[in-house]
Amino acid sequence: CFTETDYVSNRSGKKTNETKWCRSSREDPFGFGDDLELNQFDGLPFSSRYYKLLKERKTLSVWKVRGEVEDALVNNQLVIVSGTAKTGRSTQIPQWCAEFCLSAQYQHGMVVCTQTNRQCAVDLALRVADEMDVNIGHEVGYTIPLENCCSSDTVLRYCTDHMLLREMMSDPFLEHYGVIIIDQAHERTVSTDILLGLLKDILLQRPKLRVVVLAVPPVTDKLMSHYDGVPLISLEASSPAEVVHSNGGDKDYFFSALRLALEIHRTKEDGDVVVFFASSDEVHCAHSILQREGTRLGAELGQMVPVVLCPRQGGLPPEQPGSKRSRRVFLSTKQGEDMCWDSESVNFVIDTGVQKKMVYNPRIRANSEVLQPISQYQADIRRRLSGPTGKCFCLYQKDVQLPAENSPQILESNITPTVLFLKRMEIAGLGQCDFMDRPDPEGLMQALEELDYLAALDDDGNLSEIGIIMSEIPLDPQMAKALLASCEFDCASEMLTIAAMLSAPSCFLEPPAGMTHEAVQCHRKFQHPEGDHFTLINIYNAFKQSQREQYFTAEKWCQDYFLDHSALKKAEAIRSELTDTLNRIELPISEPFFGTKTNTHNIKRALLAGFFMQIARDVDGSGNYFILTHKHVATVHPLSSYGAQSHKLGLPEWVVFHEYTLSENNCMKTVSEISPQVYIQMAPLYFFYNLPPSESKDILQDMLDPDSKCEDGTQEAATICGDANSSCAVVPQTYDRCVIQ
Template identity: 80%
Template sequence: MSTASSCTEPDIHPNSEQCPGEDSFGFGDDLELNQFDGLPFSSRYYKLLNERKILPVWKVKCQFEDALAKNQLIIVSGTARTGTSTQIPQWCAEFCLSAQYQHGMVVCTQTNKQQAVDLALRVADEMDVNIGHEVGYTIPLETCCCPDTVLRYLTDDMLLREMMSDPFLEHYGVVVIDQAHERTVSTDILLGLLKHIPLQRPELRVVVLTVPPMTEKLLRHYGSIPLISLEAPSPIEVVHSSSSNKDCFYSALRMVLEIHRTKESGDIAVFFASAKEVQSAYSILQSESSRMGKELDRMEPVVLCPSQRGPVPVQTKPSGHPKSRSVFLSTEKGEDVWWTLESVNFVIDTGVQLKMVYNPRVRAYSQVLQPISRCQADLRKRLSGPTGKCFRLYPEANLRLAETSPQILESNIAPTVLFLKRMEIAGLGQCQFMDRPDPEGLMQALEELDYLAALDDDGDLSEIGIIMSEIPLDPQMAKALLASCEFDCVSEMLTIAAMVSAPSCFLEPSAEMTHKAVQCHRKFQHPEGDHFTLINIYNAFKQSQRKECKTSDLTAERWCQDYFLDHSALKTAEAIRSELTDTLNRIELPISEPSFGTKTNTINLKRALMAGFFMQIARDVDGSGNYFILTHKHMAQVHPLSGYGAPSHKLGLPEWVVFNEYTLSENNCIKTVTKISPQVFIQMAPLYFFYNLPPSESKDILQDMLDPEGSSNCTDKAPPNSDDTGGCTAVTTYDRCVIQ
């Protein structure tokens, strides 16, 4: 393989259009051999090649390859379905091949893990190579590649994880950032860091793929760099509503039925505000479809929500019934996962989205209903294809924002700050965000890391902080897992971390099955609280897997159905636990033998939990389940799915609890709740955190326990569950965990 030019597509057909220098690879008589594996091309390769040449991006192939040869940073701007996500990475692979991979391979990021897999499969097919060899993918908990992989698709968060050990991305010659317009936290961090990394690596190439509304912002961010704009496709017919419709949910459903009754061909895509609306729409359309006359084709609602979980089956492709129309139902998270569905001819857009926005003052997420951006509206419109129609159930004036709102302005950025502190140690300068995080959110993140002992006196990462950054968990859970090494309860804490990191394992049953589901879930309830209940569920799930090996009558999946548990969520938890175990082994932290159920293990597990979650403590102020959160003085109820939650709880309500999550929503609830004693809190929480708590009656109670003069009377003040600490003397004699 010789080094060569910027335009590398082999001249397969004598009459095909050829770029300058296209014959300079030096393959000679072997032009029909695949330059990536040296094997003859299959007939399918030529068929797919003809399809590729029709794509809009193919018109700029020579322009792109010339720019790639001469520039380190390039922006390619085009609308949906132009072929950028499949063709640009292939041309980058040919560029790296021309240099005999001296500077590394190609990596292409995606914001959605399913799309990373689908793109890798499609591109491997187009390149006529084997998936997992020359082309591969890496997504959370799954890797399909090998040392010979020359083009890899992966999620943006996985590339950040790789940068922990390869901060300057020296393994790669070209980095392709796809879907920059999605503005995920990980993509924004990459865009910020990749402004400086090329200065350290002159041979590195960075290609950013986006849509037109985002182009100007990227040019302002990177400065004077080449921009390759694809030709705008033919205009799509768009029909706007004349006025804002507050009841757009039912308007969308009426529009679906109207279109179906016209008997016009083509599938329908409908965008709703939330997954809950998608579930409701699925049920309603199923019911309506069963009542339709024989003169109409069958109508099949299909859920297409990447984050959707529950009783509605999640599908990504229509069933293929010969006389049926698929109605795809999705949310704001679904725009870029439709690229394989070419049957859609109608798009119905409600124009709103229900987003979770983080409030740093109360350390909680709240649901906010927002209008979508012009960028999102355009992506949805393009799904209908050149001959389709888009029905927008809102006036055009509602599209005020051109770009999608950056997630970094709406998220808890403590994990981001921890990562960036780690990158500073690796020698990278400060990340130049296109939109800087909110100062209040940044201060809260730094304060949280300081409380967790992740920062030293200079504000740099401490030794504990460096270890925490190695663990793929939120900082609080990472600290709790580290503390469990000190308290010999690692096995149990690994299970807790995996279960709270995975989607909820509880299925929400239909109304008529609610009582039965509650009875099933009660069998796993642990008197100490939800964290212990999760261990019970996981252990029972593993036991069902062992039974599966012995008998064909009972499978783990059937067992989950019988107990109203989500099998896929538990499998995800199993994979997360395995990954965390590998991480602890890699960084040589001890993993204790399981001893779940013993009194010592219960006490130590609560201490480890409190080492990470002391900022999330609440007290029942009136004995009726009204919990006062000490850090910000808000009141909350326990989530109904909790062992303590109404109406299913058989456990007595504890006075003091630690919780995993607080959500500002209609229910204003705390989730995954476990009872603790205030003595454990006093032992594990840093004193400067305690003194920074706002004044309250609950803080006064804790202050009395800290008062040495009152220690002799602590048995009178301690709550009923104070035996968790082994007696009141533990308050003054227990040695604080050295992890802190």
């Protein structure tokens, strides 16, 4: 008898195209011997687990429309599938598309399925590989940032929508794929909206290409009007839970949710609890409160275990062993919604009905934190999490009118990276991107203006040589420009570290209760007098040194210094990827000289080459910084090295900052000291003269006066934003010229 153990050990990963696409179900799934069935994707016998999972798959609501989906693939280029979660759409439809491509002997390409969340892409690939009875990384694989689990045998690939966009840099018409599945289109991410817009043009160029769009009903209507005359397949929705709405207009949703979670635990009813808060800060605060309150509950109630759901952690944690009375309380935001479907033990959902979002304001080039109600489709998803036997407590009144769908992210985010990508696609031969919701004209003009300042555009508004190189680097345009300039200033090694640390999550851990002072003391050991960008280099170098030490592990070292090991590992991976990119496009990477005076000066010049639009001046010596571009006043973030040393060393007058958020604290993050002389050397003149009038601008204007700069009354001036062969700045003869070829 061929056992499952034998099956796993004998898998060769070899793919065969001998078997044709067959829609008929297998009547005798356990008929081994002479009737042994072979997997059409690798030519090996099916395992017993395959038939077990097949039985479960046939109970999914999507299975009822299998024939309809297959017919639509044969007769149409584009198909829209409408349905809620738990219908099986994200696992079954890609498998049927893979069979469709197999029937054509993969002449037109393989199958790719996009996800908006990297962890969802991994989880779905693992599940589908199990259902198809193949090895992950062979016939089924996934591609997420910094991780590629695919091979030449891969016929079905799950990936994030952003990764598919990056793939278009080398394959603009996605000719590697015969079927493209856009999942979670209702999330309206920037990458998904760009894909939906560009695919209209790609479909005209490739008549054999098939596109399947998966979305929930509110967005389906918009998709139907965007794509004329396409078939719509609707899936039967699962039954929602019993819904209990709040009677009053209590605005204190945070403590109301905590009280309700504790009350559910006191009822002793079985089942875990999911609580949806507005932000990650609220989630972590709730975790601390519930941990403290849980210790005060009586033993007869059983243990209550609060669990933070974070997409970074990768899936739900396992259930606590031991007591049967243990109850998990999952604390999540909108980003953790997809993870909640993995648990069958959830019986209660508490929905606060609000979310905090970062909305970009193009006028001040900054994000603002905004509290908004969730959409109606989000509310419907949460009501179905616990199934028909559970309960969903909505902390808002029944007659509250929620928005029908999520606001498109392209209307709320900085679209400068989007415009840079679309300019690159124009070079590749793709026409205009037909957006479902066109970006705001003001945001579009600001993006074009910023790219022009960064020298990414030529006089005709097309990508310059520098712009083409910037589009190859997987960073936002300002950081990409700074990295390019660092290659000319012989500080690329240090700038790679800065870019990686700023692209990864924050490496600073929030200390446990009572350990704040110890954490601050540990972090101070890495602080650099020149600023936060240099502090990040110190931390990364110390982390790499800890990896080389033999007497303790890097994990233990991070724990001792209150640093996030996973964030530093991710920064390490990002730095490696950026290094490979620079090597591929043949840009020089200098040897590290961190700590020398020349190197420090060059790092600041490289930073200003990209971030000259983010300059501030301390106007009163007390930490009130005036931002030159929009005349707002901000303070330095408390975690900044200047925030910690301000009473000892004083604050610098002029700084460059990486991020500014218009919120309650109104802070600048990642701040380093600069000199105004270097700033006027690096900032393009036509940007400088467009700055709004201010005392700070007058100070800089006096420095630009030829009489105060040169004894002979002449001025050597050139700007990096002019063309590919110009200097990096308004540079006197005493400075090296930055020539990016």
